[in-house]
Amino acid sequence: MGKKILKAENNTLNDFTEYDIFEKWKKLQNFPTLGMFSALTKDYNEYSQDLLQLNQILVDLQKYMSNYWLQMSRTQFQAIGNVLLKSRSDPKSNSPDSERFRLLVIDAFEEAYSALFSSKEFAVAYNEVYSKQLDFVNYINKIVEKNLNLLNIPTRSELDEVLKDLQEMKKTLRNIKNGYEKPLRK
Amino acid sequence: MIVQDKNTQNRNQIDYSKIAKTVELLSRGNHISVGDTPNDVVYETRLFRLLHYRSLVKKVSPTPILVVYALINRSYVLDLQPNKSWIRNLLTQGFDIYLLDWKSPTRVDKFVSFDDYVNSYIDDCVEIVQNNSSADEITLHGYCMGSSMSAMYTALHEEKIKNLVTIAPVIDTSKDTTVIANISREMDIDKLVSTIGLLPPEKLYECYSILKPFKQGVNKYFNLVENIENESFVQNFLRIEKWLYDTPPIAGETIKQWINDIYKNNMLFKNKFKLGKATVDLKKINVPLLNIVAEEDHLVSPECSVPLNEVVSSVDKRLIRFHTGHVGLIASSYSQNNVLPKVGQWLKTRSI
Numbered sequence: 001m002g003k004k005i006l007k008a009e010n011n012t013l014n015d016f017t018e019y020d021i022f023e024k025w026k027k028l029q030n031f032p033t034l035g036m037f038s039a040l041t042k043d044y045n046e047y048s049q050d051l052l053q054l055n056q057i058l059v060d061l062q063k064y065m066s067n068y069w070l071q072m073s074r075t076q077f078q079a080i081g082n083v084l085l086k087s088r089s090d091p092k093s094n095s096p097d098s099e100r101f102r103l104l105v106i107d108a109f110e111e112a113y114s115a116l117f118s119s120k121e122f123a124v125a126y127n128e129v130y131s132k133q134l135d136f137v138n139y140i141n142k143i144v145e146k147n148l149n150l151l152n153i154p155t156r157s158e159l160d161e162v163l164k165d166l167q168e169m170k171k172t173l174r175n176i177k178n179g180y181e182k183p184l185r186k
Numbered sequence: 187m188i189v190q191d192k193n194t195q196n197r198n199q200i201d202y203s204k205i206a207k208t209v210e211l212l213s214r215g216n217h218i219s220v221g222d223t224p225n226d227v228v229y230e231t232r233l234f235r236l237l238h239y240r241s242l243v244k245k246v247s248p249t250p251i252l253v254v255y256a257l258i259n260r261s262y263v264l265d266l267q268p269n270k271s272w273i274r275n276l277l278t279q280g281f282d283i284y285l286l287d288w289k290s291p292t293r294v295d296k297f298v299s300f301d302d303y304v305n306s307y308i309d310d311c312v313e314i315v316q317n318n319s320s321a322d323e324i325t326l327h328g329y330c331m332g333s334s335m336s337a338m339y340t341a342l343h344e345e346k347i348k349n350l351v352t353i354a355p356v357i358d359t360s361k362d363t364t365v366i367a368n369i370s371r372e373m374d375i376d377k378l379v380s381t382i383g384l385l386p387p388e389k390l391y392e393c394y395s396i397l398k399p400f401k402q403g404v405n406k407y408f409n410l411v412e413n414i415e416n417e418s419f420v421q422n423f424l425r426i427e428k429w430l431y432d433t434p435p436i437a438g439e440t441i442k443q444w445i446n447d448i449y450k451n452n453m454l455f456k457n458k459f460k461l462g463k464a465t466v467d468l469k470k471i472n473v474p475l476l477n478i479v480a481e482e483d484h485l486v487s488p489e490c491s492v493p494l495n496e497v498v499s500s501v502d503k504r505l506i507r508f509h510t511g512h513v514g515l516i517a518s519s520y521s522q523n524n525v526l527p528k529v530g531q532w533l534k535t536r537s538i
Contacts, residue, residue, distance in 0.1 A: 102408065110400040117365045117396045123372040131374050134381045141381065160296065167297040171462075174306055 022056045050143050057139060061132040068125045075116045082108035207414045208407075211424075218424045221262035223274045228284070229314050233295065236311045237285040238318070242277040249348055249537035250282040250319040252311060254339075256331035257303070257440065258390060259433045261287045264329065266425050266517045275522060279530040281537070284315050286332075290434035296383045299439040301462040304338045312339075312346050323348035325537060329516060330354050330486060331444075334454065337494060338466045344473060349536050351476045351529065354486045354512055355494050357468075358455040359448055362490035364483075366393050367449060375445040379438035387433045394430060397484050426513070455493060468494070474502035476532050478515065478525065485512040504532065 026049060086104050116122050145155040229236040253273070255261035264272040264285070276283055286308065291298060315324050326347050328336030333355030340347045359367060378385065395403060406423070413419040436444075443459075453459040459466040477495050479488040488507065495505045506528060510520050 106400045106405050109404075110398065113396075113399045114365075117399070118363070118368055120368070120372070123368045126369060127372040127374060131377060134374075134377050138377070138381045163294060164297045167302070171302070171306070 022052050025052055046146075047143075050139070054136065054139055057132060057135045061129070061136065064125065064128040064132050068129050071116060071122055071125055075112050079109040079112035082112055201411075204411050204414050208411045211414070211420065218421070218428050220267070220425055220428065221265045222268060223265050223271060223277065225285070228318065229311070231307075233289050233291060233298070234307050234311075235287045235289065236314060237287055239273055239277055239283040239285070241282065242274070243280050245280055246282045247280050247534070247537045248319075248321060249323065249325055250284060250315050250321055251276065251325040251327050251351075251533070252315050253283065253285045254308060254326065254328040254332035254336045255286060255288060256329060257288055257434070257436050258331060259429060261285055263429050263513065263517050266429065267422070270422075270517050270519060270522060272516045272521065272526065275526045276530065279526075279534070281530075281533065282319060284311070284318075286311050288434065291384060291437040292435075293383045296379070296438040298437040299461075300335070300338070300443050303440065304335055304461055305342070305464075308335060308339050309343065312343070316346065322346075325349040325351060325533065327351040328353065328355065330512070331356060333491075334448070337468060337471065338454070338459070338461060340473060341466050341468050341470045342461065342464055344470065347473050349474045349476070349533065350471065350500075351478070351533070352491075352494060353478045353515060354480060354483055355477065355491050356448065356454075356486050357497070358452065358490050358493040359450075360452045360455070361493070362449075362487045364485060364487050364490075365397055366485060367487070367490075369393060369396075370445050370449040373445055375442050379442050383438050384435040385438070385441040386435055390433050391431065426517075455497065457497075468497045469499050471498040472500050474536050475500045475504070476529065477503070477505045478529070479505070479507050480511055480515045481507055481509050483512045483515070502536075 083105050086108055087101070090100075090104065141156065145157065148155045224240045225237040226240070227235050228238045253261075253264065255264065265274060268274055273283055273285065312324060312326070316322065323346060326336045326340060326349070328334070328351070330353065333352035334357065336350060336352060337355055337357070340350045356362070378389075410420070410423050413423075447453040447459055451458075454466065454468070457465070457467045457469060475495065475498055477491065479491040481488055483491075492505060495503050506525075508515060508520075508525055510518065510525075514520055515525060
């Protein structure tokens with residue numbers, strides 16, 4: 001979804017190249033008649049597709065990171081501006097007092113950054129970055145699971161199923177236990 | 187020519203020895219003693235311990251109090267140091283105190299949900315307290331997320347509860363204006379849980395760091411340098427720091443319900459929150475309720491906690507607001523002098 005939004009908003013040559021290059025490579029690698037060893041290189045193709053996908057996630061992550069840092073730097077400039085304004089309007093600004101100035105700086109920065117952190121814009125940017133980081137970890141997990149499957153080792157998804165069943169069984173067991181223990185206690 | 191008075195001149199001189207002392211102190215990583223009030227572990231599982239505090243007075247109230255702590259950070263904030271201990275104060279007022287101390291879930295606990303916490307773990311502890319003290323009903327007393335859990339429990343098992351005392355409960359999240367609520371509303375918690383399994387502590391530290399980034403995050407170190415020779419200030423600083431950066435992860439299913447159902451969809455307040463097959467209906471709470479909120483709470487807005495009094499059916503209900511913060515409410519001199527006497531007074535008349 002994020003990708004679509006980015007594409008719609010930024011129709012620059014730069015964006016076109018960044019995303020298109022991955023798509024082109026993917027298509028090229030999927031050609032069934034490419035080279036005489038296409039059947040033999042099937043596994044390699046799968047891994048290389050994964051790597052391309054990972055790169056695409058990293059490119060997206062970089063975009064979201066830029067947006068995040070843009071908000072942070074903008075706020076920093078705003079905070080510095082606030083310091084200047086406040087120190088000018090301070091009646092005692094002529095006498096250098098480091099303590100007073102420190103409190104003024106902290107006040108100005110607190111004001112600017114609190115406004116940023118409470119804004120929807122920041123919450124969206126912060127969560128977009130984190131969501132992309134999770135996409136990256138998720139994709140690595142997928143690759144690991146593929147390899148575990150090859151080696152006939154239980155994957156995390158399979159273990160999750162077991163854990164879910166265990167938790168349900170614990171609950172059922174507790175209910176059964178309570179069913180005959182509670183009337184006895186009463 | 188700029189003329190400085192003597193005080194200003196003194197303030198402008200940087201005392202490098204104080205900075206050196208602070209750096210040394212922070213790099214030493216001293217062992218800080220917390221949770222010193224004598225207690226016995228009554229029951230222990232992989233996910234929680236039930237502590238029973240030894241009485242400090244001869245005559246003890248017949249209605250025991252079970253304190254339910256939050257799943258975030260550690261319960262020793264209620265017993266941080268003897269002269270600011272919430273638990274110790276209630277003991278000296280003659281109450282019989284039990285504490286539900288949550289342990290750290292691991293990946294194995296990914297599917298542990300609020301249903302387990304409320305209907306199994308809290309319920310087990312309530313029964314142990316009832317049996318231990320031979321009381322038919324007990325006082326349930328929660329803090330922060332523990333207050334919300336206590337309210338959920340009371341709504342479903344009211345026959346075991348005599349009084350409900352909540353401190354800063356998360357109830358009507360649509361009115362929560364804190365940074366945490368802002369971040370939570372946009373968080374893709376399903377993706378986080380399916381990828382990592384648990385909410386890692388680091389994510390919580392990130393959230394804490396943006397709560398009051400400069401007034402607390404930066405200013406506290408300046409205050410530490412200034413007060414580095416004041417032993418009691420330093421010890422207090424180190425205790426709070428230890429507590430702030432000591433939080434367990436949160437089980438995947440639990441945090442999913444917390445963010446999606448409670449923060450995003452406000453289901454607890456709308457009486458639609460599901461615990462297993464049961465729906466939590468806060469209207470079913472009829473027991474006496476004491477709800478305590480902090481006016482300067484930047485973790486749970488007072489506006490988010492206050493509606494508990496509006497939604498319950500209790501006739502005997504009281505809301506008290508204090509001019510302090512989330513931690514100041516339970517672990518400060520202010521709380522010892524202003525909050526605890528009122529809590530004790532309220533409880534005494536209802537614990538006979």
